[in-house]
Amino acid sequence: MTDNRPIGIFDSGIGGLTVLREILNTVPGESTIYFGDNSRAPYGTKSKSTIIRYSLQNMKFLESKDVKMIVVACNTASAYAYEELRSRAKVPVVEVVTPGADEACRATKNGKIGIIATKGTISTGVYKAAVEKRALELGLKDIEIYQQACPLFVSLAEEGWWDTEITRLTAEEYLKPLKAAGVDTLVMACTHYPLLSRVIGEVMGSKVVLVNTGVATAKVVKNLLESNGTASGTDASGCVREFYTSDEPELFEQVAAPFLGEGLPSGTKHFTTDKYEVDV
Numbered sequence: 204m205t206d207n208r209p210i211g212i213f214d215s216g217i218g219g220l221t222v223l224r225e226i227l228n229t230v231p232g233e234s235t236i237y238f239g240d241n242s243r244a245p246y247g248t249k250s251k252s253t254i255i256r257y258s259l260q261n262m263k264f265l266e267s268k269d270v271k272m273i274v275v276a277c278n279t280a281s282a283y284a285y286e287e288l289r290s291r292a293k294v295p296v297v298e299v300v301t302p303g304a305d306e307a308c309r310a311t312k313n314g315k316i317g318i319i320a321t322k323g324t325i326s327t328g329v330y331k332a333a334v335e336k337r338a339l340e341l342g343l344k345d346i347e348i349y350q351q352a353c354p355l356f357v358s359l360a361e362e363g364w365w366d367t368e369i370t371r372l373t374a375e376e377y378l379k380p381l382k383a384a385g386v387d388t389l390v391m392a393c394t395h396y397p398l399l400s401r402v403i404g405e406v407m408g409s410k411v412v413l414v415n416t417g418v419a420t421a422k423v424v425k426n427l428l429e430s431n432g433t434a435s436g437t438d439a440s441g442c443v444r445e446f447y448t449s450d451e452p453e454l455f456e457q458v459a460a461p462f463l464g465e466g467l468p469s470g471t472k473h474f475t476t477d478k479y480e481v482d483v
């Protein structure tokens with residue numbers, strides 16, 4: 204059985220492209236529709252009810268495009284809105300928190316795991332709980348979790364300042380407590396942060412494993428497509444890649460292009476999802 208409908212992916216802006224890139228690498232034969240809600244970003248500083256409303260609106264848009272699966276390529280939306288999305292969705296929904304927690308538990312040797320994310324994600328406690336649950340399932344003892352909100356990383360990533368002196372100084376300040384705690388694994392629990400991974404990696408040092416939740420999430424997508432019998436029947440040449448942003452398409456493409464490569468994104472269209480009525 205095959206299903207050539209696209210996979211729908213949304214994020215508050217460009218950060219979800221780090222997940223999209225891993226999905227394209229892992230299942231290159233799948234068509235994709237990406238929605239970046241740039242005009243309402245950042246999500247990480249907003250309230251739970253706002254994030255749930257935005258996420259439900261984004262899901263409605265993707266469902267209107269007849270997608271076969273929705274990937275919530277945003278940790279804040281995953282942490283706040285996954286349950287609501289899952290309970291109302293017509294198609295399977297994949298979030299990014301559980302796959303990241305799993306990867307972190309498998310990577311750590313000394314049991315000291317750092318989590319960096321937006322203020323919103325950290326304040327939900329969802330990530331910490333996911334790591335603790337996974338550690339228990341894997342029989343890991345004496346896990347220590349250190350969390351740090353790094354709100355400025357999102358603006359630096361959106362600005363395209365992925366490897367600049369300002370980014371380095373900001374990273375040194377934010378990451379100081381995690382280095383002092385001796386974490387050997389650091390979860391980049393925000394989809395924007397892998398854009399800054401060179402700087403984050405240099406500041407933490409080469410012995411610290413950086414977990415990119417996109418890689419782990421792409422594996423979940425692949426497994427789900429296979430187990431549901433909904434993998435596409437085409438190869439990469441037969442795929443469609445559509446991009447939508449709620450802000451300026453030119454701006455979106457300027458910042459996103461150096462990251463996705465190979466002429467992507469192209470033909471980005473403007474769309475706002477705030478017209479969808481949702482009950483929250």
Ligand code: DGL
Nearest residue numbers: 215245246247278279394
């Ligand atoms: N995409 C968000 C996340 O992964 C970060 C950016 C934002 O705050 O909107 O948490």
